[in-house]
Amino acid sequence: MASSDTLTEILHTVTGIKIPELKKQKQAYEGAKQSLLKKAQNEADNRKRVQLLIDGSEELPDIKDKRSHPLYNISHLWFFVEQARFDPSVSEQALANYENTIRNQLDAETAKYDFTELYGELVKEWTSSNYKNRSDSESGFVALGYEDMHQQRATLEKYVFQAKETDTTAINAYLDELFANNPSKEVVSTFERLRSQIKDFQTRWDRSSHFEPEGVTGCIQNILDNGVISDSKRSALRGFLKNKIVISEIADAMNMRMAARNSFALDGPTIIEQRRHLNGRCRFYPDEDLLQMIFLQYIGAKWAIELKRALTEFTFADGVLKSASGKLSKQALRRRQFFLGNGPALPSLSVECQNDETWRDDIFLDQLPNGAQYHWIDDEDKPEYGYEEARFLHNTRDAQKLLHRIQAHLIVRRKLKMGTAVIRSDFKWFGPSLPHSSIFTVLRYFGVQEEWVVLFRKVLEASITFEDDARSSAPRVRKRGTPIGTRLATFFGEAVLFCADFAVNQKTDGAKLWRMQDDFWLWGDTEVCSKGWDTLTKFSHVMGLEFDEEKTGFCQILADGSDEQATANANFPSGDLVWGLIKLDAASGEFVVNQAKVDEYIEALDLQLKASNSIFEFILAWNLYGCRFFLQNCRWIDICTTRQQLHELLETLRRIQSRVFRSSNGSVGQHLKQMIQDRFGMSDIPDGFLYYPPVLGGLGLENPFIYLNLLIHSTAKSSEKFLEEFFKDEEKEYRSRKQIFEELGTSNESSGQTVDSDVLGDNPEKNQSRRAAGGFPESTRDWADLRDEPFMSFEEFVQHREVTSLYLGIEYEGLFAEHPEREIKIVKELGLSIKYRSQAEAGTFWNNYEKWVIQLYAKEMEARFGGSFAIKKGLLPAGLIKLLLESRLTWKN
Template sequence: MAAALPTTLRSVTNTKIIELKKQRDVYESSRAAIEQRANNRGKQLERIESLLEGSFRIEGVRVPDEDSSDEEEDVSARPPNAQKLNNHRKLLKQARVDPSFPPAVVDRIQQALNKDLELKSLQHQHAQFYSELVTEWISDAHEAAQVPAADNGAMSTSNFENVGRKEMHEQRTEWESIVFSEPAVDTEAILAYLEKLFTSQKETKKVFEDMKKNIVTFCHDLKEREVFTSDSVQLAIKGLLASDLLSEDKRAILKTFSTNKEVLKEVADVLQMRFESLETWQWTTTDGAITLEQRRHLNGKYRVFMDEDVLDALLVHQIGMEWASLLKTQFTIFFHSFAWKRAADTVPLEARHRREWFLGRDDSTDLTLPKSRHESYAVDYFMTQLPESADDGPRGYGDSDDELGSTSRKNPLETKHGLLHLLITEALVARHLHPERPHSIIRSDYKWFGPSLPHPTIFTTLRFFGIDDFWRTFIRKFLDAPLRFIQDGADGQVRVRTRGIPMSHALSDVLSETVLFTGDFAINQATRRNLYRLHDDFWFWGPFDICRRAWHEMSVFASVMGIEFNTEKTGSVTLAPSSATGNDSSDDDISVDSEDYSGLPDGDIRWGFLHLNPKSTRFEIDQAMVDEHIKELKLQLDSCYSIFSYIQAYNSYASRFFTNNLCSPSLAFGREHVDAMVATFAYIQKALFPSGRVTDHLASVAYSRFDVSSIPDGFWYLPITLGGLELRNPVIPLLAMSESMHHSPVRILEKALEEDEARYLVDKENYEKKNTGSGLGTFNLSKKRAVGNIDDQQFMPKDEYLRYREERSPALARAYGQLLTIPKQQSVDLSPEVEALFNTVKTSRKRRNGGRGAHKDFDAADPYWRWIVAVYGPEIVERYGSLQMVDPGRVPLGVVGVMRAGKIRWRG
């Protein structure tokens, strides 16, 4: 949060609170007078009529007299509560003159009038409490803004332990030892490696030369273009705001730019002038350097960010996006060319002829596993770090607390989760189709990849791809930045980067992805398969001998390029052949100890809080890692003084971070994974809170600070715009998903096999009915001889029919897609009772300026909100008369929106 912002917000909120208190005092005074006048009346009916008259006045509605009628005014235009009061008036009129009128109805009207007055008092009280919570949050942010970034780890309440400082210094020392050292790289070896890879085969050389020509042309064309316009600057601002690069102060500057068309035009003009004199461009520095800031992520790692000038950031970002878009297009064309090998149709020619003979057709189809794999890889995994166009937003790195993404494709975290789903699906399919073959999985990434990527490797690769001297000179300036850590002060040592790429820059992605593209292609050429890579995190799977070949090629690539594997994240598993035959297999049959599978990297397969159990072919939760992060979560929560910031941290860490590190469920993971996630969240709750309920803790804090008691649980969970605090419950989506998981992964594959077996019987019957002794295929005599000996009277055996299911079975392809699916959430039913609870919000909004402050996602169709309302709605409606606990106009919701939009900076 920019330093001046909390002060401004606090001023706005304080003004609103003062006005709110005035309104509350006026209401309570009016209520007291109404009740006093009513109590002074002698008869019950007179007391009720007095209450009714006062209620009309509080609603701001004219009190109907005996001469008025509904025909004189539009009844539909009255507020709903006024209509209810008018109904009370008519019934009381009957009670005065009709001896048969039920006394119980009179009592009920009296109770309703008293309850309405009490509800309004509660709503005023709630608005006051809510505004005080916002003020507390702003004060907490104001204190945080006064503490320099370098000291942010020490900012806390008295019970916050200064965590991570030792790790921060250790990681800085290692980072400096890499970034400011000259790497030993053999550029001649790199050039020879690239020459052999891209020019030794005639078809590959032709495709590569075409790509290189396009890159050379772009080098010239880009220099002549008007890159910076108001529209492109607006997109660049959007991209930078979506990244984690800039400080809050500089993010605020960008937001100011984006809201003023005249300013945007001026900024675009300045940037275009700088672009046109790019050969003289240099980084803008303060005291001779760009300051560096270390930021802690929830995984415990510190990343180093440059606090660069705003105009420099816009210039470099837009140039990076232009290059990223061009290279993504060229690499994609290359991928779809003949140069890129893909798994061939492994059905032998004779087998294809036999199938056509017996089936009367070529039974190849677009819905097969090889085609599904190729299309999925192209869309979701090929060069995902680069944007589809310069108008796209930048890509994040898929951290578990990273929400970065584009609306047009999966965000990085969704892609990572999808990759884990795919990995398990492929293992299940491999065991299902070929239990007799060992199936291996490799996972690794590169050690300190961003900071360690050698500059000679980058420039040798760029030159090989045709990027000219002009652009390589600019890129060298971009890389060779003078740097100084912010905590060292203005007199700290200034050093020039000699290795690695800056964090969170589109141009950095261009450089790293260009180098890594060559590795992707090398592995494809060696194996006819694809390396599944997300930035520098990569996976490979398949038959053991192919995986061994792939790992050898990965090792050669890393050695030549001067980068190292991260041994902590490197490992492999092999699902050894089952002792069973056919398509059945059991967990007990899987063992990796029966043979020596050397040639693959040592280590387990891990991701987030999960490790792959090769015996069960399932990812299982590492309890020790969960325990470690529970400790960190508790320290982070203890550092939050305000209730709002506590809930924001809880939602980010306990809900999103843990959920992301446990991986979203899929049908391939099975219900066991959902059950394990639910059990883990229950464990976290019990570890954090003695009662096992976060709401009990929050209620206790609210009582001690604001003297507010008897807070209903729903207050914490309902949306901000209804007067709640929007605490997230990560268990609810999981329970809703489990309702739709009817079959185990193995059963899904078994059903596909049963479908193919049933199809076999249909095809066999078709052949036996229609066969004339010459087969059903349209064969000439020479093709018939090529098929070989065929018994005209016998259809092909079932094992032959099923032998090529991977290449020919639509049922298996559908099962494969089904296993990759995230289970649909099946929430509680929208019963009349639940629907009535949602309708109380619609009724409330009619009374309040036609729906002002409506929550765009709060809808009965949303599975999460429907579940929340079913659990907590009855108590809320009983207490406040509606799910809308407070009039949105009476609380500073705009201030809350601004505060929630700020990025969380974790302490320590």
């Protein structure tokens, strides 16, 4: 994939060649058209005038192409007009309509030429802006985030160039308490096995072959996937992938380096590049020598895979991880099994079981790979808007899924009249602030040998300098933190953070820390969250980390009708519980729009749009920051979303646009039209030209209202509907279980028997039915204390529903059903001309958003351009335009 700068240069050149040719064709067409209209003006007879226009139109190549158009079929019109020569039934009004059809088509071709020329000028403006070095005073715009970026760099330097020596004795004592001296014998023995496995892994390392061509290819693909490197180095790596000889030579060189691993040294200082991301935060990416990058990528990947394997085997070994089912005593479990049947005492589809499964599959050490994982290898797999933005959007989608789970859990607990505490936080500047002494202490404790610690120290204590001042300042040694975006950084970070995961589980008797990187959530009973927060506070202190106060918050949702007072316990964090542009509301127990954060977002959006140097750059900024960023930083539109919540999002969108586009009646479309008129003098621009996809000649401006309206039809009117049938089903199940138990009973008063003969097996068929439906277990030898007990009370039956109830688990699972979009169908008349996105993408169909846009403006576009395509095909490099529209947006800084 060529870099965006290269594509821009090519597009600039090609457009410069095509625009003069476009103007020649336009001039030729307009000359022929005006000549035809002048001849028609001199013809007084209506039928002859229409005939003249038909015959003359067929000589124009642009009109000739419309002969088979369903609405503008010139050949058909010729026969209709010929019929009028003799047939009086063809009225003067019909002839007038035919004439208007032809004139409209002639004007539509003119409009296509006009808007194709405008499109070319927009592309020219866009590409030209890349060659201009306009200062802030020249552009008239404030440099967005310039001061903020310098502040973030100053903060980074404060961390990475100032060592923080943590108390390694305290860390070892903390880890001993957690692992080696754990009250559980299973934890102690299994952890010893983990250490042995990690030591065996190191022993096998030098006996193994490492860099085969496939391994080199895999490392390169993972580097490309990470999105860390510059466009130029990305191009170089893609070039390597296409040359087997180069790959083979790299493999040989890497094996030589591996053989001399103990004398490894970095290849000079590392250049740090500062990049601004969609959320306004900066990231500082290392720009290293490519061969060194491949070498360290391999080592990091091997260690990360081994750590994931070892910690997974340890954590999920029998008796290691505590479970929420511990809420039930052994006697409570015996009673459930006795009264309810021979099956498992706890259903596998319970709320807690589902959460445990999701935590294990999607959350636990999710940053560590299970094995070699390669994505986005081919050019055509390049994600929309670039690697960094795609990764950011991917991470926000994962976070939204987690918010969905929290919301579903809150719905369930409120219906069960249970209060819930929720904590959210992360560690302040986790990567740059992570003390090296903490990293090495944890690694040694897990069994990493000293020769590897020495190599890791060399990597971490690299000499670094910043791209902006690489020539003017001497490199400095990193004394704290890890290099962002590398596999080794992930390995170091997850090794340390796993200790927090395990500590929370052990100290809270079964709770799970829902952590994605260093961003974590904890929810459940107030007492559980209190213990969990104490545990995290102790962990952060001993490891030398700080919580990020801006991202730290606590929310307590009281049960409906509860007399309980909101907890004001000092050991809970203060502040609202926020994420993106939403916050958790204690009164409703739902995520609502955080209007204070929206105000900040409006200011940033306004500045970014004003800093755009071209129309296309404005559109890119709006699509990414004004549309997608907003949607990705609000709640996931899921089956739990109510109509009222969706209306709140729509109202917020309207508020944003009314603030940013005050002078244009709160419409981004009207604002864009005015920009085009001011810069290029083009007025009367149809809305469809702005919003139509680029492959149809539109500018591709996105409308977030449509994305939300595609979902509004299937949202619930209120949360009162959720779990509506559950309580009825639960009572019905209880009565059925009780009836079965009492009918098959444990006593027979008339005969004095203590056990019904059927229960002892005289009636196997009935006994099998009893075991399936409920009733005490087949063997009564171990249940003597329960045989004369009456069936459990309803209160006991429904106790700890999140752990014990199958029906609740089924309802809970239903809250995660996929939220369906409204299916939009292309009307028959349009389907013929735009069945596929483009001729080059035959078989690739429009999505529902695109179909909504196309049909919303179809009549307007048909009337203006005589079809769905707004510009002349072939007169502009549409393919290059499409590529650049999907390239990374450069934030103004």
